[in-house]
Amino acid sequence: FPVVPEKEEEDMQFAKKYLENFYDFKEEKNSLFKAKNLNRMADKIREMQSFFGLEVTGELNHKTLDMMKQPRCGIPDVRS
Amino acid sequence: YSTFPQSPRWKKEDVTYGILNYTPDMLQADVEEAIAKAFQLWSSVTPLRFTRLYSGQADIMISFAAGFHGDFYSFDGPGGTLAHAYPPSSGIGGDAHFDEDENWTKFTTYNGYNLFLVAAHELGHSLGLGHSNVFGALMYPIYMARDTKDYRLPQDDIDGIQALYGATPSKTPTRPEDCDPHLTFDAITTLRGEILFFKGSYVWRKSPYFSDIEHDTISSFWPSLASGFDAAYEVDKKDRVIFFKDDQYWAVSGYSIEPGFPKPIQNLGFPTSVRKIDAAVHDQNTKKTYFFVGNKYWSYNENTQSMERGYPRKIAADFQGIDHTVDAALQKNGHFYFFHGSNQYEVDIKNKKLIRIMKSNSWFNC
Secondary structure, rough: EEEEEEEHHHHHHHHHHHHHHHOOOOOOOOOOHHHHHHHHHHHHHHHHHHHOOOOOOOOOOOOHHHOOOOOOEOOOOOOO | OOOOOOOOOOOOOOOEEEOOOOOOOOHHHHHHHHHHHHHHHHOOOOOEEEEEEOOOOOOOEEEEEEEOOOOOOOOOOOOOOEEEEEOOOOOOOOOOOEEOOOOOOOOOOOEEEHHHHHHHHHHHHHHOEEEOOOOOOOOOOOOOOOOOOOOOHHHHHHHHHHHHHHHOOOOOOOOOOOOOOOOOOOEEEOOOOOOEEEEEEEEEEEOOOOOOOEEEHHHOOOOOOOOOOEEEEHHHHHOEEEEEEEEHHHHEOEEEOOOOOOEHHHOOOOOOOOOOOOOOEEEOOEOOOOOEEEEEEEEOOOOEEOOOOOOOOOOEEEHOOOOOOEEEEEEEEEEEEEEEEEEEEEEOOOOOEEEEEEEEEHHOOO
8 A cells, every 4th residue: 555645754754863873864954955865865775775785776665664673783884 | 894984992902891880671690791791702702801890980881871871872762772882992982881771681582682692792892893784793783682592703793803903812821731730729619519629710620420520611600700719618508609809709609699799808807908818718517717818817707797806817826737828728528628839738627737738639630
């Protein structure tokens, strides 16, 4: 079934927080950069999928979200 | 494996750790054992040696906290982030924080996180390792419940930590030969009918049920007491063995360390001038325990749990023929055995007279 929009938004926020914590994702706060943010977030999703050996799609699919929800260590996987 | 940027590492082999507080989810002794075993994992494959400090600031400080806990990385409640640790450096460097909102356990069940496994991972960070993307590696970021009995460090983690610190020195200190005529002991005690002989991190185990002497490391019985003892004695009626190291003592019953230990030896009645004891032996008949320090000895009444009046006394004044310090002491077969260097002195308990002198390892059927 199509995902309920609020759930989708919730997952997006969760993923953004995860990528900020563990993949050094920095979101431009200015809404003018929305497209740029989405591209940057897709890059970070690709980086995370590659780290965990998932299919690298850049999309926040079910498997990727599942992996993000696993209990884990609080130290980033990559760092600047 | 990976390391942190610029690969920070401890510039020494002797690293200290302290436990700031405990989780209410587990017995303190189980927390200490899990932490000690986690350190052993790393010391077994590197030249690193870890010593626990019971007060003051250690290199690696371990604590449990929930939510915001004073650093920039607040915990997030149950699940999600379980713990984090900082790479080697001064101050917060090396410290490991565990999320108290998790359920910590010494088992590998599904309604809690195994503290030994999570601590072993976090201490990898405390020593300078980053995350590994090798599935199954200890430094893999995601928690994986696995059997912790005889848990062995995966090769990727060994490669990572040895890239930072090198391998175990080729000449690991080896146990002296049983029949080495110069063999000496740190401490000796009976335990449930057996006799345990301690030296460094090793223990020789003589059992009335088997003819051979068994060889073990102390850590295989009491992981958090791995570095060895100055003295030990058994109060058999209480199924209790007391171990001494420097100015502290522990009570154990079998493999379990009783809660609330270690305690300062001053609790037994020693003056603060006594910073360690050489040997101890309990006389099961009189319920008195003798403590040997230098050329003097104390008598402790196990019933009243207090030192007897009129002590300390000179050893030589009461035990004829024992004109030197005592490294270790044992009561067996109605005699005392006082060990000094590679000799032992068999003493009649009643009249405290010397009967004969033997080699310290005469118990090993040499």
